[in-house]
Amino acid sequence: MSGRAGAPLDVSADLLAPPGRTGLRMVLSRIGTLCLVELQKLRHDKLDLVTRAAQPALWLLVFGTTFSQLRVIPTDVPYLDYLAPGVLAQSALFVSIFYGIQIMWERDAGVLSKLLVTPTPPAALVIGKAFAAGVRAVLQVLVVVLLAAVLGVGLTANPLRLLLAAGIVVLGSAFFCCLSVIIAGLVLSRDRVVGISQAIVMPLFFASNALYPEELMPAWLRAINLVNPLSYQVDALRGLLIGTPSRLLLDIGVLAGATALAIALATRLVGRLGR
Amino acid sequence: MTAAVRVHGLRYAFNGSVAVSNIDLTVQTGEVFGLLGPNGAGKTTTIRAITALLPVPAGTISIFGLDVTRNRMAVRRLIGYVPQMLSADSDLTGRENVSLFARLFDVPRRQRAARVDEVIDAMGLTEAADRRASTYSGGMVRRLELAQALISMPRLLILDEPTIGLDPLARSGVWERIAAIRRDTGMTVLVTTHYMDEAEQACDRVALMHRGEIRVLGAPEALIADLPEPDGDLDDVFRAHVGDHLDDDRTRGMRDVRASRRTARRLG
Numbered sequence: 001m002s003g004r005a006g007a008p009l010d011v012s013a014d015l016l017a018p019p020g021r022t023g024l025r026m027v028l029s030r031i032g033t034l035c036l037v038e039l040q041k042l043r044h045d046k047l048d049l050v051t052r053a054a055q056p057a058l059w060l061l062v063f064g065t066t067f068s069q070l071r072v073i074p075t076d077v078p079y080l081d082y083l084a085p086g087v088l089a090q091s092a093l094f095v096s097i098f099y100g101i102q103i104m105w106e107r108d109a110g111v112l113s114k115l116l117v118t119p120t121p122p123a124a125l126v127i128g129k130a131f132a133a134g135v136r137a138v139l140q141v142l143v144v145v146l147l148a149a150v151l152g153v154g155l156t157a158n159p160l161r162l163l164l165a166a167g168i169v170v171l172g173s174a175f176f177c178c179l180s181v182i183i184a185g186l187v188l189s190r191d192r193v194v195g196i197s198q199a200i201v202m203p204l205f206f207a208s209n210a211l212y213p214e215e216l217m218p219a220w221l222r223a224i225n226l227v228n229p230l231s232y233q234v235d236a237l238r239g240l241l242i243g244t245p246s247r248l249l250l251d252i253g254v255l256a257g258a259t260a261l262a263i264a265l266a267t268r269l270v271g272r273l274g275r
Numbered sequence: 276m277t278a279a280v281r282v283h284g285l286r287y288a289f290n291g292s293v294a295v296s297n298i299d300l301t302v303q304t305g306e307v308f309g310l311l312g313p314n315g316a317g318k319t320t321t322i323r324a325i326t327a328l329l330p331v332p333a334g335t336i337s338i339f340g341l342d343v344t345r346n347r348m349a350v351r352r353l354i355g356y357v358p359q360m361l362s363a364d365s366d367l368t369g370r371e372n373v374s375l376f377a378r379l380f381d382v383p384r385r386q387r388a389a390r391v392d393e394v395i396d397a398m399g400l401t402e403a404a405d406r407r408a409s410t411y412s413g414g415m416v417r418r419l420e421l422a423q424a425l426i427s428m429p430r431l432l433i434l435d436e437p438t439i440g441l442d443p444l445a446r447s448g449v450w451e452r453i454a455a456i457r458r459d460t461g462m463t464v465l466v467t468t469h470y471m472d473e474a475e476q477a478c479d480r481v482a483l484m485h486r487g488e489i490r491v492l493g494a495p496e497a498l499i500a501d502l503p504e505p506d507g508d509l510d511d512v513f514r515a516h517v518g519d520h521l522d523d524d525r526t527r528g529m530r531d532v533r534a535s536r537r538t539a540r541r542l543g
Binding site: 032040109 | 323326327328329348349351352354359360361362364371376381423
């Protein structure tokens with residue numbers, strides 16, 4: 001390559017409109033590409049992982065240690081151990097639910113329309129974004145896992161269980177990312193996406209089993225908990241990381257089904273965002 | 276020879292308001308074609324329909340003989356697109372921005388790095404390639420976006436207001452790059468602008484749009500020669516076909532104004 005500015009472009013015939021990938025290979029390629037972009041952004045802004053870890057740290061350090069002392073929430077394991085997977089899931093939720101805001105920024109900046117003019121079907125773009133959110137969430141969760149380990153939480157060291165837990169985080173994050181894209185596609189306004197995301201994120205957290213067992217919930221909250229994907233994510237993480245009894249297959253099935261549905265809906269709406 | 280772009284009977288309305296009305300347009304292979312007109316004339320809507328960002332409810336559009344509605348992905352492999360807003364990702368370096376599009380266009384892995392270097396070099400960004408795009412000037416961002424659009428060696432380069440908000444020096448820099456691309460590759464270029472002087476110098480043919488319609492189409496010198504008064508320019512051609520008055524309610528949509536302001540703000 002020459003260092004000279006403004007060198008003429010080489011237009012050899014094999015470079016003109018390469019045939020490109022199709023089908024599953026293309027979807028996998030787009031997922032890889034968008035995940036790579038996420039990692040590149042994180043590499044430029046490592047501090048983001050630390051600042052975003054502040055809130056989960058507070059939940060573990062303040063809420064977790066205090067309620068461990070109070071012993072008002074009956075659990076089969078020490079309360080801090082019980083709480084840690086819930087805080088991990090919350091951390092991933094916070095990362096992924098705000099992807100709708102990012103996509104609105106991309107829309108306003110013209111980035112989204114440029115992406116949609118590439119040979120990338122909307123479904124591949126949505127799946128790519130969803131898994132990119134998962135990759136970022138996993139890295140965020142790793143910071144919280146380290147913090148939990150420092151606090152003496154009895155996390156598993158089994159690599160297979162840790163790998164499965166990472167998969168659950170990716171799946172849950174993909175769902176919440178798509179949920180936020182759906183919201184963005186419906187309201188088409190950055191301010192409204194911010195408002196709705198903020199309005200639903202804490203109810204999602206409190207109406208789940210992240211902080212307390214399902215048995216302690218009143219009937220109405222138990223009904224919400226039943227249809228809240230975050231609860232299935234927390235149940236799976238708790239089973240895998242702490243070893244409490246869980247319904248892993250049901251958890252994975254619900255998360256996979258909810259994610260597939262959310263991807264389908266987000267795919268239908270992402271075109272609206274590009275117009 | 277197959278036309279690069281053929282638009283027939285294109286009509287588009289937003290919430291009952293007609294943005295583009297029954298447009299017929301042919302862009303020949305290898306030419307630089309300018310869609311001119313004030314903001315709100317329908318240029319961007321036409322471009323968005325050509326790139327298949329908007330559905331085509333009435334009329335037909337084909338790119339190198341391929342219908343855009345039926346062959347969306349195949350058409351997109353033939354297109355390089357630079358939108359009106361400054362759309363490079365400011366959180367990535369210049370090289371990462373270009374590499375992203377190399378991957379999205381499936382540039383083969385073994386050619387990718389060299390290809391990225393080549394287009395960055397062609398746009399004069401080699402020294403800045405590993406800096407984050409947030410540190411670039413407006414003109415550099417535009418050249419970076421050209422590099423992104425050129426990474427797949429498209430047969431049709433579509434530029435939506437490529438010089439909006441740039442200072443005169445940066446504007447001429449962008450046009451020099453576009454001229455060089457055309458000279459080196461013979462690529463077809465479809466460009467929208469409301470700067471008549473730029474179109475007069477850079478375009479082989481222009482279409483003047485107003486109120487969603489093409490009012491006149493032809494080579495700039497031919498259109499100027501047809502004016503009743505000598506020593507005219509494209510501004511005079513526009514006045515001759517449209518008049519001096521632009522309707523306030525039609526010339527600029529809120530989103531259009533926001534986009535221009537955002538671009539101007541990013542350029543300082």
